[in-house]
Amino acid sequence: MASPRSTSRTLSRGDTGSFLLFIVAGVAIAVWAVIRSAGTIVAAAGNRDVRVPVDFLDTIAQAPIGPDGASVPVELTGAVVTAPSLPLASLWALFLAEGTFAAAVVTVVTLLLILCIGILRGEIFSRRHTRLVVAVGIVSLIAAFAVPFFQNMVANGALAWLSDRTYDRGLTQQIDLPILIVIGFVAGLSSTVFAVGDRLRRDTEGLV
Numbered sequence: 001m002a003s004p005r006s007t008s009r010t011l012s013r014g015d016t017g018s019f020l021l022f023i024v025a026g027v028a029i030a031v032w033a034v035i036r037s038a039g040t041i042v043a044a045a046g047n048r049d050v051r052v053p054v055d056f057l058d059t060i061a062q063a064p065i066g067p068d069g070a071s072v073p074v075e076l077t078g079a080v081v082t083a084p085s086l087p088l089a090s091l092w093a094l095f096l097a098e099g100t101f102a103a104a105v106v107t108v109v110t111l112l113l114i115l116c117i118g119i120l121r122g123e124i125f126s127r128r129h130t131r132l133v134v135a136v137g138i139v140s141l142i143a144a145f146a147v148p149f150f151q152n153m154v155a156n157g158a159l160a161w162l163s164d165r166t167y168d169r170g171l172t173q174q175i176d177l178p179i180l181i182v183i184g185f186v187a188g189l190s191s192t193v194f195a196v197g198d199r200l201r202r203d204t205e206g207l208v
Helices: 013-045 088-120 127-163 177-207
Strands: 050-063 072-083
Touching: 013 050, 013 088, 050 088, 050 127, 072 127, 088 127, 127 177
Parallel strands: none
Antiparallel strands: 050 072
């Protein structure tokens, strides 16, 4: 029967220090995400003068960047507008966007911290770790799709409110497909690596 390898035989002091720094950074990121989302929700809860990021398409604006501050036409791709208030559906979409963002970050960080703690204990490849990596990929993909989707609802509601539903900004795509593809690829590759590593580990243990 194979004897489990100790952490000292698996990781060097430098590796251990790196994982500990990763854990500290992960906790800090999770705390930042919660504070950021909570602050945005609290600021918008009164539904007065709500600041909303908006993406634009083929929109020309005037910027004072000419001689002596003269206005020059520029193509506007993004801006922050202040809506006196938001439609109820858009306000709830804002809450959902921020809640989803914070929940996803905390969930991903927690899963990765559990993975790090397992590695620090000397267990690198296992079915449990493979499931953790798969879960991280799934949560990341869901958040990468859901958060921009809700944010787009907020932006549409703010522009409709400001323009009395007379402004059409065109078909803007806030869900970044390249990012979704990269996240899916990295998640799939990581899951495959851990699954193959776990299988090789079990095969090796069977030979001992």
